[in-house]
Amino acid sequence: MQWEVVIGLEIHTQLATQSKIFSGSATTFGSAPNTQASLIDLGMPGVLPVLNEEAVRMAVKFGLAIDAEIGQHNVFARKNYFYPDLPKGYQISQMELPIVGKGHLDITLEDGTVKRVGITRAHLEEDAGKSLHEDFSGMSGIDLNRAGTPLLEIVSEPDMRSAKEAVAYVKAIHALVRYLGICDGNMAEGSLRCDCNVSVRPKGQAEFGTRCEIKNVNSFRFIEKAINTEVQRQIELIEDGGKVIQQTRLYDPNKDETRAMRSKEEANDYRYFPDPDLLPVIIDDAFLDTTRATLPELPPQKRERFQAQFGLSAYDASVLASSREQADYFEQVVGISGDAKLAANWVMVELGSLLNKQGVEIDASPVSAAQLGGMLKRITDNTISGKIAKMVFEAMANGEGSADEIIEAKGLKQVTDSGAISAVLDEMLAANAEQVEQYRAADEAKRGKMFGFFVGQAMKASKGKANPQQVNELLKQKLEG
């Protein structure tokens, strides 16, 4: 049986406001427990919420960026349930009238095709606190620093058909919220968390299979693994004659399995109703216009511009546009070096692996855009070869200065004087007289292979500084001659 996977995602993004959504407390991560919890965050008797306008602005920014209908009359509702880290016994969220309605986001898949993912809605809500079960023997601690942090919950349509597509979508949302400056995107700190709704159906079947929701997955890698694991579980279950039950499940990365948390029957009745402490939020056209004016160039536009302006492939353009910092870095390098394709390659390959190795983000890169641009300029003007450039790059990464300083200090300037190259070649050929004999005796096919040997020897003899093109030409003349 051929199975089709259907995935819809709910992404919780923590909005990067200075203060909480309904109180003046700070939202800084990692402070000592309960030092950022005010009377309101503690749910003290008699306290009342006051909406943070900045959270509204950020949600509207997101809505405009995904071309969504903005809920110009949106309403906060109470989601009622008991949990120790939920101080009021209800979470203030949005139900029937969310701030962001239907929209969409285009994602680029690995083969370069673009897929449009529907976004059902996005709504504002407050985060809960945290229960701490370690360090308290026989008891639980409650930290309410996070309680009241603004969240934008982004709900997608069930439009994704593989774990890879799901990850591409999450990455696109991740890039977008960072572009917009509305979320720091720090998944390790829980700034962006994902619930994955997964079902399978026989290929060609119109109706969806029964879905399971995997709660709170917080890395790209785990999203992919969790979905694949869950898909496998569902297929095996059905093929063994079983039935998928609608459930909430948790992914355990250590065992690479999902486990049932609760079934639909056990699900809470949240008794949603409009929060009488908050008035409906009215967003007028003027607010929309001023917010729209603050939108930066977004990944899709940037991707298209990179393709059109620099002649990059769709894939390269989308990789480079995937984060604002990387796109800015790339454009700075292009500006200095003047060669976009070369810049794209260096930023994605050499710089990419350096950052990967050092485990840092591009905004903390040991090689600045100015340094890299300066070095690429020396490749394009033939001062150094691509091979030497790798040495220079390494030296820049070690903090040895600009490309020009390194080239100067290490004497890496390419030799383009044909007299000098000719002398090096003569010396090298004399030292390899036997191979020269063999070469001359060999047929065309063999000669091709042997030629590479002489180029290698020549570059070695010149310590890599000889202009490779000149070496090729002169060597050919000498061997043929």
Added chain:
Amino acid sequence: MHQLTLAEIAQGLAAKKFSSVELTQSLLARIAQLDPQLNSFITVTQDSALQQAKAADERRAAGETGALLGAPLAHKDLFCTQGIRTSCGSKMLDNFTAPYDATVVAKLAAAGAVSLGKTNMDEFAMGSANESSHYGAVKNPWNLEHVPGGSSGGSAAAVAARLLPAATGTDTGGSIRQPAALTNLTGLKPTYGRVSRWGMIAYASSLDQGGPLARTAEDCALLLQGMAGFDAKDSTSVDEPVPDYSATLGDSIKGLRIGLPKEYFSAGLDPRIAELIHASVKELEKLGAVVKEISLPNMQHAIPAYYVIAPAEASSNLSRFDGVRFGYRCEDPKDLTDLYKRSRAEGFGAEVQNRIMVGAYALSAGYYDAYYLQAQKIRRLIKNDFMAAFQDVDLILGPTTPNPAWKIGAKNNDPVAAYLEDVYTITANLAGLPGISMPAGFVDGLPVGVQLLAPYFQEGRLLNVAHQYQLTTDWHTRTPTGF
């Protein structure tokens, strides 16, 4: 000294006939002597009251003036008071010391008012007899076997018994006006949004509104002046200027159009009360008011709608009392569920539990549309009725309650009978309108109140009419025997 009204106290303090400390000492002594009969206070704050009185005297000596500077009053025990127990009449909050002041408390303190303590109330403001308090029933000073009304029964009984000149209350379905009527006081429920709800422990957020209880309209004007105003901490507070309520008390009411809703005078109203209400109408006509009959056709739906909306909101508002962070926690909980269940079962009284159950039911999946949404529609219809009526009249007049105060315990087995006592007051809460109850006579020695309702933010008009009425009547000056 205990017979003085707020206005008279203001004059006496200004004329240096007595000091705030002297007045406070005298009233504290009276509370100690008489309150055991009434049970109107949950907490008497003797020390802080004397400190506040001393501070007020010093401010006055330094040249400051103000109608409330040095004036003694008390707060219903659901207004949070920093460092002082705020119990809401519940075992749940018996151990709760508020870490902050409600806006109303802070504003009155800033005006120099002296708080003598916290008054008894129905548990979480749920009730109209003040019998559901964890601290015991409050007695009506007019007849100690009778209820004082509720839920602001402690404030009403204390002011009626001349233990103090005025007190704060809150009104969710009549909890200021009904006890005012049953104890011969003047009590005003302001427009929703006129008085900040910050620090006022919520029963039903969309209906709750704080207001004054006093013996005269003149005093209600003084106290409301100190309570009203926009508060950025309450999103439902309305940014509307507060007029000088005392300044318009003397205005003529000649030509004032008063509507009598025929639904207010139908079956269920004690005919002796109807007679007194008509007598009060006659008095107002003598003062120049013009009376006409009107109709509020959706009034019959008000009680069912209220008893869906108020419990629904309460079921959510009271979720925070879970035994985790503050308030009552059961002994030795086995696990989290046990902690929740027993803390709430042991900490809340029966009426509170009833309403939480009703409210949770009304909000449940599958019932929400039939109950909560339906009730909200009724609410809109009731509001529309009033809007239509106020096209033709300036005020609406009727009885505050269908019956005078009943005997303590008489309605214990019939909650619906008790709920029906709110029939005339509830509509103002559903529509968010201001209303006042003022004394209109007695039936069997028990006070009867007449209620006036006005368009939004027309508290000044209510106080003006009540004051003019009180200039020509003396019901409000009657004092209960023994007090």
